Amino acid sequence: MDSTLAMVEGEGRQRILAAAEKLFSDKAFDAVSMNAIACEAGISKANIYHYFPNKDTLYLAVLRVASHNLRAVLNEAVSAHGSVLDVLRHFARNHLQALLNRPQLVRLVWREILERGAPRAQEFAEQGFADMFSALVDVLKLGQSRGELRHDFDPALVATLLLGANVFFFQSRDILRHYPPITFADDPAGYDAGIVEILLRGLVPAPS
Amino acid sequence: MDSTLAMVEGEGRQRILAAAEKLFSDKAFDAVSMNAIACEAGISKANIYHYFPNKDTLYLAVLRVASHNLRAVLNEAVSAHGSVLDVLRHFARNHLQALLNRPQLVRLVWREILERGAPRAQEFAEQGFADMFSALVDVLKLGQSRGELRHDFDPALVATLLLGANVFFFQSRDILRHYPPITFADDPAGYDAGIVEILLRGLVPAPS
């Protein structure tokens, strides 16, 4: 009565959320009609309004769960062990892989970041950022205090550089693939390996 | 009769294009109505259809001129002189500054890149990419052949890293600004200086 009922109760709601997430991740807010969502969910449009008072609330709910899920997925990438260098290597690869594994969530949240004038839910996006950033910065600081990394660079700047490299790769992958000199468009692991290697040669103290 | 008349003739058209560019850079395609464009341009909606057959064509025209202008602005950043290291330093700063100087154009073109399923004008975006990339790759290759840079890295990968760093900074600037450990959100020149310095320490051959 409780568990099965709860699942059945939430089924309709979740079907709507799933359909909305799919559509909202492909097209912008105004480009997705409530009719399309209802059709995708296999229910009637009026039924949506039984669960959500209006379109904005539904969109916000989608963004909330998407941000939450994305945050969880990305935070998994942080977990690592061994030397700071290895942690960085693993983080880069796992982070990019997490992005590529959930392209819908990433596009959904990132679109919200880029949209102007309407900070519908920037807080969600910022949360995901905060976790990534603080975790990365901590790792870099640890490397500095351990002497594995140089002391004369800003950890936050390197974190930005690393995150940006992955996000940029995710965003412009389709375009990068069209350029002959680029061989890593379909090899994210190789891309991150190269990126980190280049960074490390600059971060590791010179052998002198 | 030719020059002045041509300007007067094109005035209405350009007013529409300017208004459309402004609105399309803030909100997505479906979120901008022809009425809003007409209102912004100070003319009637029907008058727009005297210059453009439909909304898609107008949007395409806006994207075409925006892409062209952005391409020109960005290409200016490439021009440089002196050592390869100096060229890279100047390029990074000028490129980011160009992005920040024309936020509307950047958002407009970049939104088109991120939108799914509808490659309305990906060609335009790709053109801008191609120029940047080939120029940067050439500079890096030159540095390699001159011995100013290492030979064991992929120039295209470094070019991606550098461009991505700037684009990412441009996109997430508002978010970055909210994090205490980040001091460079309002100092793009300092950001690029730090980025390039980190990269160079990895690219320059070790003193051995």
Place this chain on the structure above:
DNA sequence: AAAATACCCGACCAATCGGTCAATATCGGC
């Protein structure tokens, strides 16, 4: 069984959408 409650839908609403059209205003060339 009856009442209550959650769920679901076809039909409908006013508003707005992109787009059309006929009519007018403007203007340079004659």
Place this chain on the structure above:
DNA sequence: GCCGATATTGACCGATTGGTCGGGTATTTT
């Protein structure tokens, strides 16, 4: 003054939009 062409407009169109409403149909609770 007249005329053809270009500019410009208000009124209008069918379609679609987000959202409402009344009434159904299960499913529980009592």
